Amino acid sequence: MFKIKKEIIFLLVSIIVFCFISCGNNKNDLPEKLGDLSLSKIIQSNDATKIVNKMHGKRIETIMNLIGYYGNSHSKNILYVSVYQNAEKAKNDLMKMATKMAKRTQVFAPLTLDKMGDNVRFQTEGMGFKHYFYRVDSILIWWQIKPDPFFI
Numbered sequence: 001m002f003k004i005k006k007e008i009i010f011l012l013v014s015i016i017v018f019c020f021i022s023c024g025n026n027k028n029d030l031p032e033k034l035g036d037l038s039l040s041k042i043i044q045s046n047d048a049t050k051i052v053n054k055m056h057g058k059r060i061e062t063i064m065n066l067i068g069y070y071g072n073s074h075s076k077n078i079l080y081v082s083v084y085q086n087a088e089k090a091k092n093d094l095m096k097m098a099t100k101m102a103k104r105t106q107v108f109a110p111l112t113l114d115k116m117g118d119n120v121r122f123q124t125e126g127m128g129f130k131h132y133f134y135r136v137d138s139i140l141i142w143w144q145i146k147p148d149p150f151f152i
Contacts, residue, residue, distance in 0.1 A: 030068040030079065037070035037077055052082060061089060071146075076129065080142040087138045094135045098122050 032039050043051060048065035064083040071077045084090035101124060102111050108126035115121075121134040133142040 030066060030081070034070050034077075034079065037075075039068055039070055040072060040075060041069040043067040052080065060093065061085070076144065076146055078144045080144070082140045082142075084138045084140065087135075090135045090138045090140050094122075094133070094140055097133070 030039055030042055044064075044066050048067045049060075049062065051067060052062070052065045053059050060082065062082045062084055066079075066081040068079040068081075069075050069077065070079065082090075082093075084093070098111060098113075098120075101108050101122075104110070105126075108124045108131070110124070112123045113120050114123075116134055119135060121132060124131050128146065129144045130147050131142065131144050133140070135141070
């Protein structure tokens with residue numbers, strides 16, 4: 001059952017990415033809902049960029065970052081969206097991140113991956129969450145979600 005729910009949320013996030021790419025005019029908008037989770041907080045602009053850079057311990061070369069919290073106001077279900085100057089830069093950062101994580105980290109379990117068209121979607125677990133990350137064109141998505149213990 002969790003796999004079905006996970007796939008629905010993945011589909012919704014993919015639709016968001018498509019809208020970012022094709023609509024172009026409202027790039028600061030995140031969806032009000034992802035599955036059953038409502039958007040409770042958005043961090044954008046310099047504040048979001050500072051958080052992303054701090055998480056990586058270095059400056060990430062993006063042109064925009066958005067962070068959306070889904071669920072209640074203390075939720076840790078977080079959607080990170082980083083927009084790069086071009087698809088190649090986004091792909092390079094995605095692969096660097098995946099390669100580093102594949103060599104084992106203290107925080108994340110070994111990666112799994114699956115094909116998503118011509119791209120790859122990575123999955124891992126760590127810090128009590130499931131993490132999914134992938135790229136569509138020049139946009140890198142990281143979705144952190146607290147697993148529902150009922151469906152595991």
